[in-house]
Amino acid sequence: MEAITGWWDDYFFATIVVLKIFMASLLLMVIFGLIGAAAKLSNSIIAKKIANAYTIIFRGTPEILVVLLIYFGSAIALTALFQVFDPSIKYVDVPPFWAGTFAIALIVGSYATETFRGAFLGVEPGSIEAARALGLSNIQTFIYIRIPEMWRIALPSFGNHMLSLVKDTALISIIGLNELLFVAEQATATTGKPFTMFIVVGLIYLGISTVITLFVMGLEAYGRSHLRAVK
Amino acid sequence: MTQPLIQMQNVDKFFGSFQALKNINLEVHKGERIVVCGPSGSGKSTMIRCINRLEKHNNGKIFIAGRELTDSEKDIDAVRREVGMVFQSFNLFPHMTVLRNLMLAPQLVRKNNKSKAKETAMKYLERVKIPDQANKYPSQLSGGQQQRVAIARALCMSPEILLFDEPTSALDPEMINEVLEVMEDLANEGMTMICVTHEMGFARSVADRVIFMDLGEIVEEASPQEFFENPKNERTKLFLSQILSH
Amino acid sequence: MSFDISLILDSLPKMLSGIGLTFQLLILSGVLGLFLAFVLLLMRLTEKWYFSFPAQIFIYVFRGTPILVQIFIIYYGLPQFEAIRESIFWPILREPFGCAIVALTLNTGAYVSEILRGAVLAVDRGLLEAGSALGLSRNQRFIYITSPLAIRLGIPPYSNDVISLLKSTALASTITVFDMMGIARTIVAETYAPYEIFISLAIIYMIFTFFIQKGFGYFENFMSRHVKK
Numbered sequence: 001m002e003a004i005t006g007w008w009d010d011y012f013f014a015t016i017v018v019l020k021i022f023m024a025s026l027l028l029m030v031i032f033g034l035i036g037a038a039a040k041l042s043n044s045i046i047a048k049k050i051a052n053a054y055t056i057i058f059r060g061t062p063e064i065l066v067v068l069l070i071y072f073g074s075a076i077a078l079t080a081l082f083q084v085f086d087p088s089i090k091y092v093d094v095p096p097f098w099a100g101t102f103a104i105a106l107i108v109g110s111y112a113t114e115t116f117r118g119a120f121l122g123v124e125p126g127s128i129e130a131a132r133a134l135g136l137s138n139i140q141t142f143i144y145i146r147i148p149e150m151w152r153i154a155l156p157s158f159g160n161h162m163l164s165l166v167k168d169t170a171l172i173s174i175i176g177l178n179e180l181l182f183v184a185e186q187a188t189a190t191t192g193k194p195f196t197m198f199i200v201v202g203l204i205y206l207g208i209s210t211v212i213t214l215f216v217m218g219l220e221a222y223g224r225s226h227l228r229a230v231k
Numbered sequence: 232m233t234q235p236l237i238q239m240q241n242v243d244k245f246f247g248s249f250q251a252l253k254n255i256n257l258e259v260h261k262g263e264r265i266v267v268c269g270p271s272g273s274g275k276s277t278m279i280r281c282i283n284r285l286e287k288h289n290n291g292k293i294f295i296a297g298r299e300l301t302d303s304e305k306d307i308d309a310v311r312r313e314v315g316m317v318f319q320s321f322n323l324f325p326h327m328t329v330l331r332n333l334m335l336a337p338q339l340v341r342k343n344n345k346s347k348a349k350e351t352a353m354k355y356l357e358r359v360k361i362p363d364q365a366n367k368y369p370s371q372l373s374g375g376q377q378q379r380v381a382i383a384r385a386l387c388m389s390p391e392i393l394l395f396d397e398p399t400s401a402l403d404p405e406m407i408n409e410v411l412e413v414m415e416d417l418a419n420e421g422m423t424m425i426c427v428t429h430e431m432g433f434a435r436s437v438a439d440r441v442i443f444m445d446l447g448e449i450v451e452e453a454s455p456q457e458f459f460e461n462p463k464n465e466r467t468k469l470f471l472s473q474i475l476s477h
Numbered sequence: 478m479s480f481d482i483s484l485i486l487d488s489l490p491k492m493l494s495g496i497g498l499t500f501q502l503l504i505l506s507g508v509l510g511l512f513l514a515f516v517l518l519l520m521r522l523t524e525k526w527y528f529s530f531p532a533q534i535f536i537y538v539f540r541g542t543p544i545l546v547q548i549f550i551i552y553y554g555l556p557q558f559e560a561i562r563e564s565i566f567w568p569i570l571r572e573p574f575g576c577a578i579v580a581l582t583l584n585t586g587a588y589v590s591e592i593l594r595g596a597v598l599a600v601d602r603g604l605l606e607a608g609s610a611l612g613l614s615r616n617q618r619f620i621y622i623t624s625p626l627a628i629r630l631g632i633p634p635y636s637n638d639v640i641s642l643l644k645s646t647a648l649a650s651t652i653t654v655f656d657m658m659g660i661a662r663t664i665v666a667e668t669y670a671p672y673e674i675f676i677s678l679a680i681i682y683m684i685f686t687f688f689i690q691k692g693f694g695y696f697e698n699f700m701s702r703h704v705k706k
Contacts, residue, residue: 174651198553283609316607
């Protein structure tokens with residue numbers, strides 16, 4: 001157990017990195033998900049086809065493959081791009097943080113498109129009709145009727161997406177990001193106690209998952225508060 | 232006087248802080264046909280569900296054929312063998328054929344062998360007038376047919392008492408009669424039954440006693456004639472005026 | 478930036494030679510995981526806390542941590558203990574393939590048991606009441622009513638988990654298993670052609686996913702032919 005003592009700092013900062021990735025990819029995931037859902041719900045056949053292709057591609061491809069592809073692939077693409085302007089550039093490096101964040105946001109975003117689409121369609125048509133009949137504009141209907149119902153419908157699945165996102169951050173260690181698994185590997189090399197080092201990683205992830213789960217449960221309870229039976 | 236088949240004494244039932252049954256006292260003798268009516272939420276279903284322990288009563292005692300209904304598994308199992316139930320939503324097992332639906336409990340609970348169970352099953356299928364549907368699945372039958380199968384299924388256990396929980400409420404109007412006819416036949420053959428229903432025509436022609444419940448209490452109990460022509464309680468009169476006016 | 482078709486044609490057979498390992502990982506972990514899931518489910522459903530609680534903890538831990546961490550703990554971590562190195566399990570746990578199977582099995586077991594539990598809870602309560610009313614005991618209700626229906630209800634989410642399992646097999650490449658992904662990474666390291674190799678590999682995985690989904694679709698329709706209206 002004493003093996004860990006020198007490493008608390010590193011684990012701490014690595015956890016911060018994981019949390020940063022989580023926040024950044026969460027934002028991107030929501031954006032990708034919303035765009036995808038909008039495309040699937042739109043009237044444009046092309047948009048629907050592209051959005052469906054997005055879902056199919058990322059549903060059927062291993063996450064680690066996506067991370068590697070985006071990391072190496074974007075480095076090459078950007079290098080080629082920059083070489084057009086300045087042929088002396090040998091290699092453009094894409095920071096693993098951003099390549100990884102982008103990759104996992106794309107992956108979970110593809111599932112999110114279905115979640116958001118389902119939530120949009122799950123809103124009671126009756127409520128919308130009532131809003132129209134009362135004279136609310138499209139925007140008002142969207143803000144006051146659609147959105148409140150939508151987030152409640154989407155919440156359980158969205159919670160799962162957040163958990164997926166957290167767990168996928170571990171994959172970014174493969175492309176060299178200085179996050180938890182990476183730190184654990186280094187610590188193992190010095191302390192010779194791989195089990196201890198990796199268990200700590202597991203516990204930290206478990207802690208983060210727990211916090212997210214509790215947060216979602218709290219939101220779900222808030223979302224149901226209007227359903228309390230009248231005494 | 233022979234011992235009543237069902238006795239409920241001072242029965243209360245709570246769901247959390249809500250009292251669904253208030254001081255229920257009821258006696259049912261063998262061969263009696265009882266109809267229970269009342270507004271939604273009056274406790275009618277809860278009351279009969281306490282009889283076969285689908286709900287657990289909080290206070291008071293319930294006796295079925297002299298045996299008290301307690302927490303003991305043995306008592307509960309013994310009661311359920313003698314008390315059959317027909318549900319509003321039929322509750323036929325969707326993954327089994329009609330025949331298997333009927334044979335399952337006799338084989339598992341009464342330990343009948345396969346041929347005896349099948350014989351009994353076919354007998355009751357004929358009783359409810361759909362022997363040709365034996366090998367079909369519930370999803371292939373109409374609502375009225377499904378409910379008749381449900382009645383046959385309950386009968387296969389040769390119960391002493393049949394409980395009906397709004398058996399026709401989930402049926403399209405044109406199918407209600409086929410089910411009521413079966414229930415009338417059973418009544419005429421002397422089956423002891425308690426029927427929660429809104430079908431007042433059935434109550435008038437078949438019932439020995441009509442019980443009106445409201446807000447968890449038994450408000451009035453009388454013969455059908457007395458009940459419909461000469462209701463005594465104000466709440467009963469109100470209820471009758473509401474349901475008989477259209 | 479060029480797209481080297483000849484490279485793809487050259488590499489495809491090499492990557493496909495890894496199919497054997499990919500499928501072994503998938504099928505073995507899938508089947509073992511399913512057994513584990515049933516065991517966990519039964520443990521979870523009993524009223525005896527000494528079965529239910531450990532099962533809950535197990536499921537919680539394996540669903541709450543990344544698979545990669547689980548793989549690393551088993552492959553890199555366990556050898557830290559002499560007890561492990563001297564146990565009868567060592568031949569399995571010494572090998573990357575064995576560790577991958579163990580990790581994937583434990584992981585999918587946890588997820589599938591939750592799927593099954595959800596399916597059990599989704600069975601219509603009315604049917605269980607009818608079973609009670611007919612006098613069937615708890616065990617009889619579970620065997621004859623709940624289980625057949627829960628299995629049918631569980632097929633769609635289960636098929637998703639099988640697809641996830643397929644994707645997780647690629648992680649075995651991180652501990653030197655030479656399945657399709659492992660071979661692909663070696664080729665990329667040699668040729669510096671990530672696009673051609675990885676994109677073709679992605680297409681291969683997508684094709685498998687397609688067939689798995691189709692297969693389960695047919696299976697579900699077959700099983701539910703009487704149950705669904």
